[in-house]
Amino acid sequence: MAIDIKEIIKPENIVYKKSSLLTDNVMHYCPGCTHGVVNRLVAEVIEEMGIQEETIGVTPVGCAVLLYNYIDIDWQEAAHGRAPALGTAIKRLRPDRYVFTYQGDGDLAAIGTAETIHACNRGEKIVMIFINNGIYGMTGGQMAPTTLEGMKTATSPFGRDASHDGLPIKITEIVATLPGTSYVTRQAAHTANSVRKLKKALKKAFLNQKEGKGTSFIEVVSTCSSGWKLNPVDSNKWMEDNMFPYFPLGDIKDE
Amino acid sequence: MKGNEAIAEAAIRCGVDGYFGYPITPQSEVMETLMDNKPWETTGMVVLQAESEIASINMLYGGAGCGKKVMTSSSSPGISLMQEGLTYLAGAELPCLVVNVVRGGPGLGTIQPAQSDYFQAVKGGGHGDYKLIVLAPASVQEMSDFVELAFDLAFKYRNPAMILSDGMIGQMMEKVEMKPFKPRWTNEEIAEMHPWATTGKPASRERNIITSVELDPNAFERFNLKLQAKYKTIQENEVRCEMINCDDAEYLFVAYGSSARICQKAVDLLRAKGIKAGLLRPITLFPFPTKQIQSLAGNLKGILSVELSMGQMVEDVRLAVGQSVPVEHFGRVGGVIHSPEEVVEALEKKIIGG
């Protein structure tokens, strides 16, 4: 039996709805991009915890620069790589607030490495969300610190050469060694199961902050269909086959 | 009390919420004094040693974005590292205080005093069309007083402010009268006074976004025009300068900070010789006392801009008076400090004899 649209939108038939914290602005992300899913999960977690009025987010330079257009909380937009420094000061001066940063691989693991490591080392009581898609998406697909060996990008057109550029940096493993971090995990967001797991991780991270624990650091291994020049389905497959072996999923630290 | 210590003491007393810094000579006493005073136990002020000047200035951005009174201090090479953060702060219209206890450059240079960061301080320093409000203390008392003044101006105009000092004022000791303690603003006061601040979004208002990005060219042109209008208002309303023996002066020194102190002695030496010398001391470098210099120009036979640099402020003095009065520059550099006698000789050679 065919049901029409009027039937579908009846309240009793609702199985899923957009978080009230997500604005009506049209997201600028490319089709298949992981950012949209993670943005949505962050909004859901904040909504479910009822902490909209108490949360201050920090956006990076990169594809998530305009994230403040999508989630209805107070935001600060940081210079490239500096989000952890902003997050440090915000949390220190407003310890009553939930503070999180949202950064890409170039932002967090190249230009902002010092800020990342030292915020984690000081154990800043913030949540750091790290989107790792192995490429600079915003600037048009250049090599990132996490670009895999052999992977072709605009600035490694013949593939990343480890003898020239080194191997991709595992910043998540590095911050896990720092005494200041309390929870370090690597997740993904490409299947229903991984989305559920990621949401659980995000919630745990925000709860850690409530409990005054040290830095919670969540890497999300992600795709970049545009940068990788693959369709979204093939991107997910490529990520599973190539990214996951080098960046294995799961909790690295949970104290 | 040392100039650097006066900065720290004044910061605690005027209700600063946070200091974020990185050690560098000749100003490390600022953070050392703060740490020694443990203001987190009294006023609740946060004091944090950051991993770099880059981190420090971005901590200021985060704190200022929350409507808090935040400051850092550094010296020339460190201030160069902060230029990116400063242009973001200016672009996001955030109030804060940056103290530059200037040392000689370029490069790692010297740890001795200099005034060679004038251009960087008053002409922008980072990318884009922006200005800092720049105050130039000439005594330890002013090191103390200008902390509060800088925050007043910074919050009044939502603009970063800088105290441009140097190793001499930072390291010297003089008598200081400290102001009484003022409480820090409460979070409720901040939410009320600074409705733009990211304090956590209540249902009663739209979300606040602190940002310097605007990708729509027309909107960004409008924003730039708005910034320029603000700078014009500051230029019209906030000029501060001191005039010493200017009423009958035929020869004028223009000098700020430590050079102004040296020129004051030079004025005494010249007056003792019967030469009518005066001193105009800019206290605000942006806004520059252009009109005040112009108002004296009619009676002057010459102006000597005295700075511990190869000649930076002299350009603004020349812009003020044009061709109407001869304007020359004198200054020792590299950490060498000119003596009052050298300044007298420079005036006699370059202006009176020239």
Add this chain to the structure above:
Amino acid sequence: MNEEIIIAGFGGQGVLSMGKILAYSGVMQGMEVSWMPSYGPEMRGGTANVTVILSDKRISSPILKMYDTAIILNQQSMDKFEKFVKPGGLLLYDGNGITRHPERKDIEIYRVDAAEEAAKMQSSKTFNMIVLGAYLKLRPLVEMENVMNGLKKSIPDRHHHLLPLNKAAIERGGEIVKEVSGV
């Protein structure tokens, strides 16, 4: 009254702290003061000097070329600063390690053998206070009570038990200072 003083010697001789105590004493006496040190690597073993100005008027330049008084504690400083004493001014020095004694005829020259005296007092730390005592004998600009208050202010509380020793050193300096040549 306007007294412009340079104190110069080796880092570690207590040059800067002696200047600081003198400046604090001036503050206690209600004077305007400035204390401008040489700073940097000199602080760590090389030469150190500090300019102290005591005045009853607002002080203009804290940096000077010519001084009313030079207090000189090593040969390098003698070579550097003897010529910058104003005619009619005062040069006070410790003879220890001085190989070329001052030669000016247009200034007052006094000598205080403070290093030797400090050794006798069995406390090298009293060295700079002996010099200060000699200076204050020659230029009694500040009263002893204010000097002691200045001293209290400029040394940490944990060292306050040394105040009597310092006082004795200041007095001793006044006793042993001797004229070398007058104007």
